[in-house]
Amino acid sequence: MARNDLRPVVRLRSTADTGYTYVTRKNRRSTPDRLVLRKYDPVVGRHVDFREER
Template sequence: MPKSRNDLRPVIKLRSTAGTGHTYVTRKNRRNDPERLELRKYDPVARRHVTFREER
């Protein structure tokens, strides 16, 4: 029986730490990144690059 599509690469929400409420939606590999993901991305509301943290 094949694995479910959401088993290994779940869809996650990345929320801005700048407090603007802006989010990005992406997928992550659970095997390579078991802990919460943290990426620096552009926040168009704050108009600068800020850290985005994974929400569950």
């Protein structure tokens, strides 16, 4: 398997509908579902859920 197949780059978009995104990598074997992380959104000024977009 190539490097990009196992740990692809994913974009995390804010659920607060601000359009703010984070870019990270994820392991497809350990987390095959969409990734959801609670991170800081500077547009809103608080922590919100960020969901993986495809």
